[in-house]
Amino acid sequence: GRPWSNPEAQEDPAHLSKSRLRSDLVSHNVELPPAGSKKEVYLKLHLEHVDQGNAAGFSSDEDDQVLYAPGGDRVDTKIPDPTALSDKDLKDLLLKYGVKAGPIVASTRAVYEKKLRKLLQSDGNEGLNEAETAVLYSDSDEEGEENGDLEDEKESEEEKERINEALELNQKQCNEHLQEPVKNILKDLIPEAKTTPTGIYVTPRRPIKGAAQRPILYGYPDTPVSPTTLERRDVERRLVPIYVQILVFFIVLYILYFISINV
Amino acid sequence: MSSTSQKHKEFVAEPMGEKPVNALAGIGEVLGKKLEEKGFDKAYVVLGQFLVLKKDEELFKDWLKDTCGANAKQQRDCYGCLKEWCDAFL
Numbered sequence: 001g002r003p004w005s006n007p008e009a010q011e012d013p014a015h016l017s018k019s020r021l022r023s024d025l026v027s028h029n030v031e032l033p034p035a036g037s038k039k040e041v042y043l044k045l046h047l048e049h050v051d052q053g054n055a056a057g058f059s060s061d062e063d064d065q066v067l068y069a070p071g072g073d074r075v076d077t078k079i080p081d082p083t084a085l086s087d088k089d090l091k092d093l094l095l096k097y098g099v100k101a102g103p104i105v106a107s108t109r110a111v112y113e114k115k116l117r118k119l120l121q122s123d124g125n126e127g128l129n130e131a132e133t134a135v136l137y138s139d140s141d142e143e144g145e146e147n148g149d150l151e152d153e154k155e156s157e158e159e160k161e162r163i164n165e166a167l168e169l170n171q172k173q174c175n176e177h178l179q180e181p182v183k184n185i186l187k188d189l190i191p192e193a194k195t196t197p198t199g200i201y202v203t204p205r206r207p208i209k210g211a212a213q214r215p216i217l218y219g220y221p222d223t224p225v226s227p228t229t230l231e232r233r234d235v236e237r238r239l240v241p242i243y244v245q246i247l248v249f250f251i252v253l254y255i256l257y258f259i260s261i262n263v
Numbered sequence: 264m265s266s267t268s269q270k271h272k273e274f275v276a277e278p279m280g281e282k283p284v285n286a287l288a289g290i291g292e293v294l295g296k297k298l299e300e301k302g303f304d305k306a307y308v309v310l311g312q313f314l315v316l317k318k319d320e321e322l323f324k325d326w327l328k329d330t331c332g333a334n335a336k337q338q339r340d341c342y343g344c345l346k347e348w349c350d351a352f353l
Contacts, residue, residue: 102317111316111326 013046021046039124082113082120090116097123271340274306275347282306289333289340297331313345320346 013021021042025032030049033041082090087104090112094101097119101112271288279286284306285295303309316322323345324338333341 100317102315102319105315107312108315108322108326110329111322114325114329115322 013043016046018042025049080120082116094119267343268340271344271347274344275351278352279306279310279348284309287341288344289337289342290331294331294333294337301330303330309341310345310348313342313349318346318349 013024016024018039021039022032025042025045028049030045033045080093082093085093087109090109091101091104094112094116097116099115099119102108104112268288270286274282274286274288282305283295284290284298284303285292286306287309290298290309298304298309303312312326313323316326320342323342324333324335327333327338327341
C-alpha cells in the first residue's frame with residue numbers, strides 16, 4: 001500500500017523524476033522542451049499530453065483519472081501555478097510555508113506570487129537532506145534523479161514535520177545568537193577594563209547629553225516639530241563649531257603675521 | 264552615531280505630510296520618476312505599500328526592486344527610512 005491516502009493514480013506525474021517524465025513524453029511522441037528545462041516544464045507537458053491517455057495506460061484504479069485536469073485545484077501538489085491561484089488560495093498556501101501574508105491586493109499580488117514561486121522551487125529542489133538532494137536534484141545530473149524519485153515519495157509526508165522542525169530550530173538559533181552579542185557588547189564597551197578580583201572594572205561614565213545643564217545639541221524630537229523650529233535648531237547646531245573654527249583661523253593668521261614681522 | 268544619511272534624518276524627524284516620493288532615503292531622481300510613473304507620486308503612497316506588506320523587510324525590498332529597479336543599498340535605505348518613520352509616528 002501507499003504511505004498516504006491520496007486518491008491519485010499510482011504514478012502521479014508530479015512525483016516522477018524528470019528523466020522519467022522525459023521518457024514518458026518520448027514514448028507518447030510528444031516534442032521535448034529544450035534540454036535545460038526545469039521539471040515543471042516536463043510536468044506540464046506530461047499532464048497535457050500523456051495523462052489524457054491514462055485511461056488505457058497506467059493506473060489500476062480507474063476511478064482516479066479525474067484528477068489529471070491541468071491546473072487542478074489540488075493544493076497539495078508540489079507545483080501549482082501561483083498565477084492561477086485565487087487570492088485566498090495563495091494566502092493559504094503561503095501560510096503552509098509559514099509565511100503570514102498580508103492582504104493580497106493588486107499591488108501586493110505580484111510580490112507574494114514571486115515569494116511562493118521561490119518557496120515552491122526550493123521545496124522541489126531540496127529534499128529531506130539538503131546537502132544530498134542538492135546534488136540529486138540538479139538539472140544536469142541525470143543519474144541522481146532516479147534516486148530522487150524515491151526521495152519524492154517520502155518527502156511530502158515529512159515535509160510538514162520538517163517545516164515545523166526548521167521553524168523551531170530557527171527560533172532556538174535566534175535565541176542563541178542573541179545571547180552571544182550581549183556578552184560581547186559588554187567587552188566591547190569596556191575594552192580597557194583591568195581585571196579585578198571580581199573580574200569587573202568600570203570607568204566612570206561621561207555625562208549624558210540631554211541631562212540637566214547639558215542641552216541636546218542634536219537628536220530626534222519626540223513630538224512632531226514645525227519646520228521652522230527644526231531649521232533654527234539646525235542653524236544653531238552648526239554656528240558654534242564654525243564660529244570656533246573661524247576664530248582659530250584668525251588667531252593662527254595673526255601669529256604667523258607676528259612672526260613674519262619679527263624675522 | 265548611526266550611519267544614516269542626512270536625507271534619512273530629515274525624513275524621520277517629522278510627519279511626512281505631502282512630501283514627494285524622492286524625499287525618501289534611497290530614492291533619488293531616477294527612481295523617484297519611475298515610482299511616480301507607477302502611481303507612487305507621494306511618499307505616503309509608498310508608505311501605504313510598505314504597510315500593506317505588513318512592514319516585512321524582504322517583501323518590501325523585493326517590491327521596490329521590481330517596481331523601480333532599486334539596488335540593494337537603495338532598498339536598504341528606503342526600508343530603514345520608512346521603518347524608523349513608522350516607529351516614531353505610526
